[in-house]
Amino acid sequence: xxxxxxxxxxxxxxxxxxxxxxxxxxxxxxxxxxxxxxxxxxxxxxxxxxxxxxxxxxxxxxxxxxxxxxxxxxxxxxxxxxxxxxxxxxxxxxxxxxxxxxxxxxxxxxxxxxxxxxxxxxxxxxxxxxxxxxxxxxxxxxxxxxxxxxxxxxxxxxxxxxxxxxxxxxxxxxxxxxxxxxxxxxxxxxxxxxxxxxxxxxxxxxxxxxxxxxxxxxxxxxxxxxxxxxxxxxxxxxxxxxxxxxxxxxxxxxxxxxxxxxxx
Numbered sequence: 001x002x003x004x005x006x007x008x009x010x011x012x013x014x015x016x017x018x019x020x021x022x023x024x025x026x027x028x029x030x031x032x033x034x035x036x037x038x039x040x041x042x043x044x045x046x047x048x049x050x051x052x053x054x055x056x057x058x059x060x061x062x063x064x065x066x067x068x069x070x071x072x073x074x075x076x077x078x079x080x081x082x083x084x085x086x087x088x089x090x091x092x093x094x095x096x097x098x099x100x101x102x103x104x105x106x107x108x109x110x111x112x113x114x115x116x117x118x119x120x121x122x123x124x125x126x127x128x129x130x131x132x133x134x135x136x137x138x139x140x141x142x143x144x145x146x147x148x149x150x151x152x153x154x155x156x157x158x159x160x161x162x163x164x165x166x167x168x169x170x171x172x173x174x175x176x177x178x179x180x181x182x183x184x185x186x187x188x189x190x191x192x193x194x195x196x197x198x199x200x201x202x203x204x205x206x207x208x209x210x211x212x213x214x215x216x217x218x219x220x221x222x223x224x225x226x227x228x229x230x231x232x233x234x235x236x237x238x239x240x241x242x243x244x245x246x247x248x249x250x251x252x253x254x255x256x257x258x259x260x261x262x263x264x
Contacts, residue, residue: 002129002168002171002172002175003122004122005129005130006126006130007086008126009082009122009123009125009127010079010086012122013079013119014049017075017076017078017079020073020076022043022044022076023072026044026059027069027073028040028059035058035062043055043056043058043059048077048080053089053090053091056077056091057090057091059077060091060093060102066105070102074103078120081099082123085099086127086130095203097157097201097203098161099158101161101162104163107163108120108163109163120162121164121165121168124168125168125169125172128152128159128169128173129176132151132152132180132181132184133176133178133181134151135180150184150187150201152188153184153187153188153200154201155169156169157203157204157216160212160215161203161212166215166219170218170219170222174227179235182232183235183244183247185223185228185232185251186247186248186250186251186252188200189228189232189254189255190251192220194254197220198216199216204216224258224262228255229252229255229256232248232252233248235248236248236252
Protein backbone atom coordinates (compact mmCIF):
# COMPACT_ATOMS: atom_id res chain seq x y z
CA UNK A 1 0.00 0.00 0.00
CA UNK A 2 1.32 3.47 -0.97
CA UNK A 3 1.28 5.40 2.30
CA UNK A 4 -0.83 5.33 5.46
CA UNK A 5 -4.56 4.75 5.70
CA UNK A 6 -6.87 7.78 5.86
CA UNK A 7 -7.19 7.99 9.63
CA UNK A 8 -3.44 7.74 10.09
CA UNK A 9 -2.83 10.37 7.41
CA UNK A 10 -5.16 12.83 9.14
CA UNK A 11 -3.62 12.17 12.56
CA UNK A 12 -0.15 12.66 11.09
CA UNK A 13 -1.17 16.02 9.61
CA UNK A 14 -2.27 17.22 13.05
CA UNK A 15 1.15 16.23 14.36
CA UNK A 16 3.23 17.66 11.51
CA UNK A 17 1.45 21.02 11.37
CA UNK A 18 1.00 21.40 15.15
CA UNK A 19 3.64 24.12 15.44
CA UNK A 20 1.63 26.66 13.44
CA UNK A 21 -0.48 29.26 15.24
CA UNK A 22 -2.91 32.06 14.47
CA UNK A 23 -1.86 35.54 15.56
CA UNK A 24 -4.93 37.54 16.50
CA UNK A 25 -6.18 38.68 13.10
CA UNK A 26 -6.76 36.65 9.94
CA UNK A 27 -5.60 37.76 6.50
CA UNK A 28 -9.03 37.52 4.83
CA UNK A 29 -11.37 39.62 2.75
CA UNK A 30 -13.68 41.64 4.99
CA UNK A 31 -16.30 42.79 2.47
CA UNK A 32 -19.99 42.24 3.17
CA UNK A 33 -19.90 38.88 1.38
CA UNK A 34 -16.86 37.49 3.18
CA UNK A 35 -15.63 36.92 6.73
CA UNK A 36 -17.39 39.09 9.30
CA UNK A 37 -16.05 39.99 12.76
CA UNK A 38 -17.96 37.22 14.53
CA UNK A 39 -16.84 34.57 12.06
CA UNK A 40 -13.24 35.72 12.42
CA UNK A 41 -13.53 35.60 16.21
CA UNK A 42 -14.89 32.06 16.09
CA UNK A 43 -12.10 30.92 13.77
CA UNK A 44 -9.56 32.35 16.18
CA UNK A 45 -11.00 30.97 19.43
CA UNK A 46 -12.53 27.61 18.43
CA UNK A 47 -10.18 24.66 19.05
CA UNK A 48 -8.87 23.47 15.70
CA UNK A 49 -10.45 20.01 15.87
CA UNK A 50 -13.83 21.53 16.72
CA UNK A 51 -14.09 24.06 13.87
CA UNK A 52 -17.29 23.17 11.96
CA UNK A 53 -17.24 22.74 8.21
CA UNK A 54 -19.48 25.75 7.52
CA UNK A 55 -17.20 28.06 9.51
CA UNK A 56 -14.02 26.82 7.83
CA UNK A 57 -15.79 27.23 4.47
CA UNK A 58 -16.05 30.96 5.22
CA UNK A 59 -12.27 31.05 5.50
CA UNK A 60 -11.88 28.96 2.33
CA UNK A 61 -13.96 31.36 0.27
CA UNK A 62 -12.65 34.59 1.79
CA UNK A 63 -8.88 34.17 2.09
CA UNK A 64 -7.94 35.52 -1.31
CA UNK A 65 -4.45 36.92 -0.81
CA UNK A 66 -1.13 35.15 -0.32
CA UNK A 67 1.54 36.23 2.16
CA UNK A 68 3.81 34.68 4.80
CA UNK A 69 0.95 35.12 7.27
CA UNK A 70 -1.52 33.35 4.96
CA UNK A 71 0.98 30.54 4.45
CA UNK A 72 1.13 30.02 8.21
CA UNK A 73 -2.66 30.30 8.58
CA UNK A 74 -3.27 27.73 5.90
CA UNK A 75 -0.84 25.29 7.46
CA UNK A 76 -2.57 25.79 10.81
CA UNK A 77 -5.96 24.95 9.27
CA UNK A 78 -4.79 22.12 6.96
CA UNK A 79 -5.27 19.25 9.44
CA UNK A 80 -8.87 20.34 10.02
CA UNK A 81 -9.43 20.54 6.26
CA UNK A 82 -8.14 16.97 5.98
CA UNK A 83 -10.27 15.84 8.92
CA UNK A 84 -13.47 17.23 7.40
CA UNK A 85 -12.69 15.99 3.89
CA UNK A 86 -12.04 12.50 5.25
CA UNK A 87 -15.52 12.61 6.82
CA UNK A 88 -17.08 13.72 3.54
CA UNK A 89 -17.92 17.15 5.00
CA UNK A 90 -16.41 19.55 2.45
CA UNK A 91 -15.40 22.92 3.97
CA UNK A 92 -16.01 24.90 0.79
CA UNK A 93 -19.18 26.43 -0.61
CA UNK A 94 -18.06 25.77 -4.19
CA UNK A 95 -17.22 22.07 -3.92
CA UNK A 96 -14.37 19.74 -3.09
CA UNK A 97 -12.45 20.48 -6.27
CA UNK A 98 -11.23 23.93 -5.19
CA UNK A 99 -11.32 23.34 -1.45
CA UNK A 100 -7.50 23.31 -1.20
CA UNK A 101 -6.69 25.36 -4.29
CA UNK A 102 -4.81 27.93 -2.22
CA UNK A 103 -2.03 25.37 -1.79
CA UNK A 104 -1.11 26.07 -5.39
CA UNK A 105 0.09 29.53 -4.38
CA UNK A 106 3.25 27.78 -3.28
CA UNK A 107 5.06 24.75 -4.67
CA UNK A 108 4.68 22.96 -1.36
CA UNK A 109 6.53 19.85 -2.54
CA UNK A 110 9.60 21.97 -3.31
CA UNK A 111 9.38 24.86 -0.84
CA UNK A 112 7.88 23.46 2.35
CA UNK A 113 9.70 21.10 4.74
CA UNK A 114 9.69 17.51 3.52
CA UNK A 115 7.53 16.16 6.40
CA UNK A 116 4.84 18.74 5.56
CA UNK A 117 4.87 17.98 1.85
CA UNK A 118 4.75 14.26 2.59
CA UNK A 119 1.82 14.73 4.99
CA UNK A 120 -0.17 16.48 2.24
CA UNK A 121 0.65 13.94 -0.47
CA UNK A 122 -0.05 11.04 1.91
CA UNK A 123 -3.46 12.54 2.67
CA UNK A 124 -4.37 12.89 -1.01
CA UNK A 125 -3.33 9.29 -1.67
CA UNK A 126 -5.22 7.98 1.38
CA UNK A 127 -8.37 9.94 0.53
CA UNK A 128 -8.36 8.67 -3.05
CA UNK A 129 -7.77 5.09 -1.94
CA UNK A 130 -10.64 5.32 0.54
CA UNK A 131 -13.06 6.76 -2.00
CA UNK A 132 -12.15 4.08 -4.55
CA UNK A 133 -12.98 1.35 -2.05
CA UNK A 134 -16.39 2.75 -1.10
CA UNK A 135 -19.61 1.39 -2.66
CA UNK A 136 -21.06 3.60 -5.37
CA UNK A 137 -24.70 4.02 -6.39
CA UNK A 138 -26.18 3.18 -9.78
CA UNK A 139 -28.20 5.77 -11.63
CA UNK A 140 -29.52 5.81 -15.20
CA UNK A 141 -27.88 8.22 -17.65
CA UNK A 142 -29.48 8.22 -21.08
CA UNK A 143 -30.49 4.59 -20.66
CA UNK A 144 -26.95 3.55 -19.75
CA UNK A 145 -26.14 2.56 -16.16
CA UNK A 146 -23.53 4.79 -14.62
CA UNK A 147 -22.14 5.78 -11.26
CA UNK A 148 -23.29 9.13 -9.95
CA UNK A 149 -20.95 11.89 -8.68
CA UNK A 150 -17.66 10.15 -9.38
CA UNK A 151 -15.73 10.60 -6.14
CA UNK A 152 -12.42 9.38 -7.56
CA UNK A 153 -12.37 11.99 -10.31
CA UNK A 154 -13.34 14.71 -7.83
CA UNK A 155 -10.38 13.84 -5.58
CA UNK A 156 -8.01 13.91 -8.56
CA UNK A 157 -9.38 17.31 -9.57
CA UNK A 158 -8.97 18.66 -6.03
CA UNK A 159 -5.37 17.46 -5.89
CA UNK A 160 -4.64 19.01 -9.29
CA UNK A 161 -5.93 22.39 -8.12
CA UNK A 162 -3.76 22.10 -5.01
CA UNK A 163 -0.61 21.27 -6.97
CA UNK A 164 -0.59 17.64 -5.84
CA UNK A 165 1.45 14.76 -7.21
CA UNK A 166 -0.84 13.48 -9.98
CA UNK A 167 1.56 10.72 -11.05
CA UNK A 168 1.46 9.23 -7.56
CA UNK A 169 -2.35 9.43 -7.39
CA UNK A 170 -2.80 7.70 -10.73
CA UNK A 171 -0.43 4.99 -9.52
CA UNK A 172 -2.64 4.62 -6.43
CA UNK A 173 -5.67 4.03 -8.67
CA UNK A 174 -3.71 1.46 -10.68
CA UNK A 175 -2.92 -0.33 -7.44
CA UNK A 176 -6.50 -0.40 -6.13
CA UNK A 177 -7.74 -3.37 -8.11
CA UNK A 178 -11.17 -3.91 -6.55
CA UNK A 179 -14.47 -3.95 -8.39
CA UNK A 180 -15.55 -0.50 -7.23
CA UNK A 181 -12.35 1.16 -8.39
CA UNK A 182 -12.74 -0.38 -11.85
CA UNK A 183 -16.39 0.59 -12.11
CA UNK A 184 -15.40 4.14 -11.23
CA UNK A 185 -12.90 4.10 -14.10
CA UNK A 186 -15.74 3.07 -16.38
CA UNK A 187 -17.86 5.94 -15.09
CA UNK A 188 -15.16 8.54 -15.79
CA UNK A 189 -14.63 7.22 -19.30
CA UNK A 190 -18.34 6.93 -20.05
CA UNK A 191 -19.16 10.40 -18.72
CA UNK A 192 -16.32 12.28 -20.47
CA UNK A 193 -16.92 14.51 -23.48
CA UNK A 194 -14.60 12.86 -25.97
CA UNK A 195 -15.52 15.21 -28.83
CA UNK A 196 -14.11 18.08 -26.77
CA UNK A 197 -11.43 15.87 -25.18
CA UNK A 198 -12.34 16.73 -21.62
CA UNK A 199 -13.59 14.97 -18.51
CA UNK A 200 -17.02 15.35 -16.93
CA UNK A 201 -16.10 17.62 -14.04
CA UNK A 202 -16.14 21.21 -15.30
CA UNK A 203 -13.62 22.25 -12.63
CA UNK A 204 -10.93 20.75 -14.87
CA UNK A 205 -11.45 23.31 -17.63
CA UNK A 206 -13.91 26.07 -16.63
CA UNK A 207 -11.92 29.32 -16.20
CA UNK A 208 -8.83 27.64 -14.79
CA UNK A 209 -5.14 27.81 -15.55
CA UNK A 210 -3.31 25.80 -18.21
CA UNK A 211 -1.75 23.87 -15.31
CA UNK A 212 -5.13 22.31 -14.44
CA UNK A 213 -5.89 21.53 -18.08
CA UNK A 214 -2.48 19.84 -18.31
CA UNK A 215 -3.40 17.73 -15.26
CA UNK A 216 -6.68 16.75 -16.92
CA UNK A 217 -4.78 15.77 -20.07
CA UNK A 218 -2.49 13.65 -17.88
CA UNK A 219 -5.52 11.82 -16.49
CA UNK A 220 -6.95 11.32 -19.98
CA UNK A 221 -3.66 9.87 -21.25
CA UNK A 222 -3.66 7.51 -18.27
CA UNK A 223 -7.23 6.40 -19.03
CA UNK A 224 -6.36 5.67 -22.65
CA UNK A 225 -3.57 3.18 -21.86
CA UNK A 226 -3.88 -0.44 -23.00
CA UNK A 227 -3.70 -1.49 -19.35
CA UNK A 228 -6.96 0.32 -18.61
CA UNK A 229 -8.70 -1.28 -21.57
CA UNK A 230 -7.51 -4.72 -20.44
CA UNK A 231 -8.69 -4.02 -16.89
CA UNK A 232 -12.16 -3.01 -18.11
CA UNK A 233 -12.43 -6.04 -20.39
CA UNK A 234 -11.42 -8.47 -17.65
CA UNK A 235 -13.83 -6.87 -15.21
CA UNK A 236 -16.66 -7.04 -17.74
CA UNK A 237 -16.10 -10.74 -18.38
CA UNK A 238 -16.25 -11.54 -14.67
CA UNK A 239 -19.10 -9.16 -13.74
CA UNK A 240 -22.32 -10.85 -12.59
CA UNK A 241 -24.48 -7.71 -12.56
CA UNK A 242 -25.79 -7.04 -16.11
CA UNK A 243 -25.99 -3.28 -15.56
CA UNK A 244 -22.43 -3.08 -14.28
CA UNK A 245 -21.25 -5.29 -17.13
CA UNK A 246 -22.91 -2.94 -19.62
CA UNK A 247 -21.13 0.03 -18.10
CA UNK A 248 -17.76 -1.74 -18.26
CA UNK A 249 -18.36 -2.89 -21.83
CA UNK A 250 -19.31 0.61 -22.92
CA UNK A 251 -16.17 2.10 -21.37
CA UNK A 252 -13.94 -0.57 -22.89
CA UNK A 253 -15.46 0.11 -26.32
CA UNK A 254 -14.81 3.82 -25.95
CA UNK A 255 -11.15 3.27 -25.06
CA UNK A 256 -10.74 0.86 -27.97
CA UNK A 257 -12.40 3.27 -30.39
CA UNK A 258 -10.38 6.25 -29.25
CA UNK A 259 -7.14 4.26 -29.49
CA UNK A 260 -8.03 3.22 -33.03
CA UNK A 261 -8.84 6.81 -34.01
CA UNK A 262 -5.47 8.00 -32.72
CA UNK A 263 -3.59 5.36 -34.70
CA UNK A 264 -5.28 6.15 -38.02
